[in-house]
Structure formats: structure tokens, C-alpha cells
Amino acid sequence: MKIIRLEVGPIGTNCYIVYCMKTLQGAVIDPGGNGKEIIGILNRDHIKLVCILNTHGHADHIVANDEIKEATGAPVYIHGADAKMLISAQGNLSSYLGNNFTCHPADRLLNDGEKFMVGEIEFQVFHTPGHTPGGICFTANDVLFSGDTLFEQSVGRTDFPGGSHRQLISSIKNKLLVLADHITVLPGHGGATTIGDERHNNPFIQ
Secondary structure, three states, rough: OEEEEEEEEEOOOOEEEEEOOOOOOEEEEEEOOOHHHHHHHHHHOOEEEEEEEEOOHHHHHHHOOHHHHHOOOOOOOEHHHHHHHOOOOOOOOOOHOOOOOOOOOOOOOEEEOOOOEEEEEEEEEEEOOOOOOOOOEEEOOOEEEEEEOOEOOEEEEOOOOOOOOHHHHHHHHHHHHHOOOOEEEEEOOOEEEEHHHHHOOOOOOO
């Protein structure tokens, strides 16, 4: 498995291109901008995009969905509880920034515990509500893509519509901190960490 990280959009959202080095099938996680750059990397590395994965429906994680889908034909996956955010500028918060952005509806709605393959990489879905009602994280091999649920020594904001701090902390403790300490955490913003580091050092979840 190979992972390419890009900082995209105006607030530096982490977008990840994940692909199987044997089959060259790949996924793009949270394309929050820089669509042409992402497509250029897919073409350069001959990656066949299998899916576009949204950890949640905020605008800074979905802006390039349509551009990448149009270029590659890859379907968009999101949790059902956030699906309406894709087609609502108020729901995805872009209306608060004055640009009223929307994109096409998702092609597949994911559920907690669901697994799917990208080449020979098995992804598993963890429903982690709190930042948004339909926030999800993905594991692939020994990596957790945590979206805006868990950050290095921090956690996701819960002051947006649909947010719940109590629910977020419960999601982290009951869904993520049960994973092995060595699991690498790649969040939606900021640097990488590990489950073990966050279990012992994150002040929000002690």
C-alpha cells in the first residue's frame, strides 16, 4: 500500500491518495480542493481510481468530489447521516463562507463496520459521530484515516450544527482507542500520530 498526502483547499485539508502497488487500484480520501493536482497524480502514477471517500460532509473535505468523479468515473462514498450535506450549502457550511458550494449526491452510503476492497487493500468503516452526525474513519492495513474526529493531541470541533462533544469523545474512546497502539493515525488536518500516542498524551480524552 502506498499513501500520498496533499494539503488541499484554503485551510490545508489533508487529502490522501491510497493505492495498491500490485493492482494500482486506488482511493482518494477527502478531496477538499486541488482537483487538477489530484487528477495529475492519478494519471502520472497510472492509478485506477476505485472510489472517492468522504470522512464527512463539510465543504473543505468534498470540494473536488465532482471534478475527480468526472475525470475518473469513480463513485463517491459517504455515511448516510452526512449524505445531505453534499447537496446542501448550508449543511456543508459553505454558505457561511459565502460561496454556496454543492456537489452531486453520493453513489454509495457506508455503514459502521462495513468493509470493502481497493485492489488488495481492505478498508473498514468506523462510524464516529460527534464532529458531524455521519463522521466516519477508515482503517487500511495499519493506518487509520481519522478525518476530523481525532488529531494529534486534539479532537474535532463540535460547535458546528450537528456536533456533539459528548458523542465525539465516546466515538474516540469506544471505536478508535480500542485499536492497537502501533496504528498510524492520519487526520484530516495537521500531522500524523499513533493510537498509542493519543491514548497516553491527548488531553481531551484522558
